[in-house]
Amino acid sequence: PRSRVNRTRRAFLGGAVAAAAGGWLMARSPLGMWPEMDALGADFRTATGEQRTLDIQGVAVAMGTRTDLRRVDGGTGLQLGQGEAQFSVPARGSAGVAIHVDGARVTPAAGTRINVRCVGADVRVTCLAGTATLTRGTRTVTLQPGWQARLGGDRIASVAQVATDRIDAWRQGWLVADDQPLAEVVDEINRYRPGRIVITGAALQARRVQARIPLRDLDTFIDLVRDVYGARVVNMPGGVVLLG
Missing domain, CATH: 3.55.50.30 (Phage tail protein beta-alpha-beta fold)
Structure with missing residues (x-):
């Protein structure tokens, strides 16, 4: 009868709300206790407090905490989704390797070390050694040691010199x-x-x-x-x- 129908309807609606909430919680982790959904499909990722070092096609990669990387360009490039990482290109070899972040493409020269950060709206590329070319849209800049580019919206928002010891502190x-x-x-x-x-x-x-x-x-x-x-x-x- 009517009371049974009402109970069934409430149970159905309650289950739907719980499922929706569960899906949102799986997608968003407010305490950082599990990876975001986008990071689960990464080729390489680190957990909270974890750091990891890798050699990817001759490029030495140091991944900071809560960082995800994917192979792109047919496996010849890397895309930083969220987090922070340093990329060291040897003096010889690994020519043409590219790092992608937030719609920009970074091409480091041989012997270059760069720090790439993408945490929420904070997106920066810092050259620590060597030179790197950064392209986004129609603008291209060449970063020298100690120079940092910040990305904002769909553009390169600024380029300025920074204190590299602070940028490199997490590695130490x-x-x-x-x-x-x-x-x-x-x-x-x-x-x-x-x-x-x-x-x-x-x-x-x-x-x-x-x-x-x-x-x-x-x-x-x-x-x-x-x-x-x-x-x-x-x-x-x-x-x-x-x-x-």
């Missing part, structure tokens, strides 16, 4: 904050640390940070924020920490 086991908002630093820490650090106050998010944080012990940063800014620390299950 450090995360360097150079007068950055606390919220920005925490976002980067969350890429390396299981669980999540959440800042609950807008004023605390805006505080500027100058720090050198060891990747092997990121929780020392939580102690730093508590001691320097007087933040209240609440530890929750699953590695979630509230700072307020």
Whole structure:
């Protein structure tokens, strides 16, 4: 009768909502506890806090945390989906290798080392040694050592000199904050640390940070924020920490 039909309808609708929510959770991992759906089809990927070194067709590749790479161009090129990686081309060989990121093509010369980062809207290509040609749309630039190009929208947004020691810090086991908002630093820490650090106050998010944080012990940063800014620390299950 009517009551049975209503129960069946509620059960069906409830199951549909649960399935939809489950599909969304599988596609999006707010705590970074599993890879995004796009990363699951990558040829190479790293988990939270993991780094990996590879030799791909003579190119030395160092993958940072939560990074995915795919072979493209018939296997002769590499595409960085999300994350950060360094590519070192030997002085001889591996001619013509290309790295693709966010619609741009990077062609490093022999003997070149470049750092490529694509984390959300933060897309940068930094030349650490040698030279690399970056093409996006109708614009092409040649990057010399110490020069970085930022990509924005569908264009090369800017090209400028940067401090390469900060760019290279993750390879040495450090995360360097150079007068950055606390919220920005925490976002980067969350890429390396299981669980999540959440800042609950807008004023605390805006505080500027100058720090050198060891990747092997990121929780020392939580102690730093508590001691320097007087933040209240609440530890929750699953590695979630509230700072307020």
